[in-house]
Amino acid sequence: MAAIRLLIFVLLIISSCRQSDQRGSLDALKEVPLHYAEGFSLFRGENYYIIEIIQQDNENQRFLVQDKQESIELSELSIDGKIVAGSHKIILSATPQVAHLDYLDAAENLMAFPDLDLITSEKVRKSINDNKIIDLGKGPAWDLEKIIDLQPDWVMVSGFGETSQMENRLKSAKIPVLINKEYQEKHPLGRAEWIKITGVLLGKMEKAEVIYTEIADNYQNALERVSQIPSQDKPSVLSGSMYKDIWYAPAKDSWAAKIIGDAAGQYLFDQIEGRGSLTLNYEFVLDQAGQAAYWIGAADHTSLGSMVDQNPKYSDFEAYKKKKVFTYTLGRGETGGYRYFEEGYLRPDLVLLDMIKILHPEKADEHQFRYFQKLED
Amino acid sequence: MTHRVKFICCLVLMGLLWLLNLSLGSIAIPLVSLLERLAGFSFPRESWEIIVIDYRIPKSLTAILAGIGLSVSGLQMQTFFRNPLAGPFVLGISSGAGLGVAILSMAGTAFGWQILSGSPNYWAVIVASSAGAIGVLVLMGLAAWKVKDSMTLLIVGLMFGSAASSVVTLLSYFSAAEELKMFTLWSMGNLGNTGWNELGILTGAVVFGLSLVLFSVKSYNAMLLGEAYAKSMGINFEKLRWIMIVSTGILTGGITAFCGPIAFIGIAVPHLARLLFKTNDHRILFPATAILGILVLLACDTIAQLPGFATSLPINAVTTAFGAPLIIWLIMKRNFSEAF
Numbered sequence: 001m002a003a004i005r006l007l008i009f010v011l012l013i014i015s016s017c018r019q020s021d022q023r024g025s026l027d028a029l030k031e032v033p034l035h036y037a038e039g040f041s042l043f044r045g046e047n048y049y050i051i052e053i054i055q056q057d058n059e060n061q062r063f064l065v066q067d068k069q070e071s072i073e074l075s076e077l078s079i080d081g082k083i084v085a086g087s088h089k090i091i092l093s094a095t096p097q098v099a100h101l102d103y104l105d106a107a108e109n110l111m112a113f114p115d116l117d118l119i120t121s122e123k124v125r126k127s128i129n130d131n132k133i134i135d136l137g138k139g140p141a142w143d144l145e146k147i148i149d150l151q152p153d154w155v156m157v158s159g160f161g162e163t164s165q166m167e168n169r170l171k172s173a174k175i176p177v178l179i180n181k182e183y184q185e186k187h188p189l190g191r192a193e194w195i196k197i198t199g200v201l202l203g204k205m206e207k208a209e210v211i212y213t214e215i216a217d218n219y220q221n222a223l224e225r226v227s228q229i230p231s232q233d234k235p236s237v238l239s240g241s242m243y244k245d246i247w248y249a250p251a252k253d254s255w256a257a258k259i260i261g262d263a264a265g266q267y268l269f270d271q272i273e274g275r276g277s278l279t280l281n282y283e284f285v286l287d288q289a290g291q292a293a294y295w296i297g298a299a300d301h302t303s304l305g306s307m308v309d310q311n312p313k314y315s316d317f318e319a320y321k322k323k324k325v326f327t328y329t330l331g332r333g334e335t336g337g338y339r340y341f342e343e344g345y346l347r348p349d350l351v352l353l354d355m356i357k358i359l360h361p362e363k364a365d366e367h368q369f370r371y372f373q374k375l376e377d
Numbered sequence: 378m379t380h381r382v383k384f385i386c387c388l389v390l391m392g393l394l395w396l397l398n399l400s401l402g403s404i405a406i407p408l409v410s411l412l413e414r415l416a417g418f419s420f421p422r423e424s425w426e427i428i429v430i431d432y433r434i435p436k437s438l439t440a441i442l443a444g445i446g447l448s449v450s451g452l453q454m455q456t457f458f459r460n461p462l463a464g465p466f467v468l469g470i471s472s473g474a475g476l477g478v479a480i481l482s483m484a485g486t487a488f489g490w491q492i493l494s495g496s497p498n499y500w501a502v503i504v505a506s507s508a509g510a511i512g513v514l515v516l517m518g519l520a521a522w523k524v525k526d527s528m529t530l531l532i533v534g535l536m537f538g539s540a541a542s543s544v545v546t547l548l549s550y551f552s553a554a555e556e557l558k559m560f561t562l563w564s565m566g567n568l569g570n571t572g573w574n575e576l577g578i579l580t581g582a583v584v585f586g587l588s589l590v591l592f593s594v595k596s597y598n599a600m601l602l603g604e605a606y607a608k609s610m611g612i613n614f615e616k617l618r619w620i621m622i623v624s625t626g627i628l629t630g631g632i633t634a635f636c637g638p639i640a641f642i643g644i645a646v647p648h649l650a651r652l653l654f655k656t657n658d659h660r661i662l663f664p665a666t667a668i669l670g671i672l673v674l675l676a677c678d679t680i681a682q683l684p685g686f687a688t689s690l691p692i693n694a695v696t697t698a699f700g701a702p703l704i705i706w707l708i709m710k711r712n713f714s715e716a717f
Contacts, residue, residue: 287403
């Protein structure tokens with residue numbers, strides 16, 4: 001028994017030493033300052049970057065991105081993949097990641113994507129129409145054999161659900177898998193900052209910095225336009241949509257709720273704790289938000305008529321009766337995808353300006369709606 | 378206690394539960410305000426008017442109709458098949474309805490068909506569900522015409538159900554997350570989606586289904602002693618079989634179209650009725666089952682509203698949480714073979 005205890009003790013010490021060693025060797029590098037993102041860190045070595053993506057249980061992912069092909073040995077740091085920065089053949093899994101390629105002028109790097117119909121970017125759509133991008137299909141499970149056969153330089157997947165098995169399988173085929181957790185960022189500008197990871201990988205970090213700085217400045221400028229509005233002049237805002245008698249709405253800490261608040265709107269469900277999405281009862285919503293002045297984000301409806309066709313209860317709301325319903329169905333790709341779900345997460349500044357134009361039109365006179373539109377009959 | 382006293386108790390309890398159901402919810406509306414509204418005064422808050430008149434009352438009436446329909450169908454099935462585990466859905470009605478809704482909501486992406494763009498239309502779901510239920514009913518009719526033995530019919534019904542489920546599984550596998558969620562929500566059952574117009578149709582279906590039962594109460598009593606005995610008593614077995622298929626088909630098909638497949642009520646409530654009323658006479662059992670069905674579903678709906686919380690639970694989670702322990706308790710407590 002004593003021997004076992006001793007063994008456990010020794011193992012614990014060894015593992016804690018390893019952890020601190022790794023931190024130590026990262027601290028020796030120069031950390032690239034980030035403004036809002038909390039889900040990843042960037043470190044600059046002599047001629048390489050280390051990307052560290054925060055994952056659960058301290059199992060952070062680390063990737064070594066070299067400026068050019070040479071042998072770099074980082075003896076103390078465990079690395080999940082080595083990538084030489086530059087033009088690549090890559091596989092992405094979600095539309096916000098595709099927007100990064102568009103902005104970095106790197107659309108030609110994309111070799112495969114699940115469900116190509118969702119993509120709206122004109123540059124990427126051109127490659128699709130030239131049959132340069134492979135459709136990985138809509139099924140829920142990735143076709144790993146196909147991915148291994150395609151031999152991409154790296155794969156980026158969204159970190160929803162179970163990814164570890166896929167990561168391990170592809171790792172054994174020497175294909176780095178980056179698990180993207182941008183959806184967990186609390187601040188809209190934190191989510192946009194993930195373009196820097198794509199920038200580092202494609203050797204376009206400087207361009208990514210320029211793009212990001214412009215977006216962040218633009219966001220701050222938009223914020224200043226409405227910063228003087230006193231709280232009694234902030235209109236009440238309802239959001240979300242209903243299926244049967246259950247209402248789904250963005251939670252207080254979600255991306256959309258944050259931008260509504262920044263646009264000097266008073267989001268009505270911000271007393272309820274939670275991140276991501278709320279599940280509310282119809283009568284609660286009607287009682288709290290029946291009189292709301294605006295309704296922003298009414299699922300993918302395109303007209304007021306189609307809303308009541310789907311659920312007659314929508315017409316009980318004051319915002320509906322006064323035709324103050326706005327949703328993100330303005331920009332659509334040629335195959336039906338929404339621009340908002342692709343570019344919107346990278347351009348919170350434009351989303352914010354759209355919302356300011358809805359709530360305080362006089363503060364955003366010159367701005368043209370980019371994602372949101374007013375629903376008519 | 379005589380049956381009469383028991384019925385009166387149940388009716389009083391039903392009235393109280395109904396008022397409680399109207400008063401409790403995410404928004405607590407005091408009973409006093411409800412009674413004042415009944416007397417012609419208006420509610421202190423405008424939104425209460427919509428909540429009570431256009432939402433809670435239709436919802437409670439839906440619970441009442443579904444409670445009657447499902448439990449009476451369950452009793453018919455249990456007696457006809459002389460099987461304590463039979464329920465309103467053994468003939469595959471809910472699987473058929475599920476298949477209809479699954480095709481409507483998920484086949485679009487799975488096969489690249491463009492049946493409907495965006496979220497399915499309110500009435501389209503009801504029509505798809507009814508079409509699925511009617512489809513299975515027609516198939517069962519053909520099977521019943523061919524197969525004379527009731528046990529074989531039960532097995533054929535289960536097989537139809539499984540076949541429909543396998544298609545649904547396939548559709549779910551290939552469908553997009555959003556559509557899958559919609560279908561999953563549909564399959565959890567929902568009482569709060571019926572407006573006044575729909576309620577009219579549902580009432581028609583339930584009344585028609587129940588009136589068929591009225592004509593065959595005596596035949597059901599004879600069925601308890603077996604097919605051969607029933608036939609020797611001069612019961613027209615063929616006719617009873619068709620009445621059973623059409624009546625349960627219309628009752629459960631109609632309810633499933635508007636509320637989704639509501640679980641467990643149909644199996645559990647007839648047992649509860651036999652236990653409380655201690656009889657096998659269907660002249661007592663049918664009304665007893667109907668009224669207990671109302672009580673149980675109203676109670677489940679009141680719990681599902683989660684009084685005081687901003688959210689509510691899916692009705693099936695509550696009926697099953699209630700139904701499963703009841704069935705286990707019954708199995709432990711009494712000897713089923715006596716009743717069948």
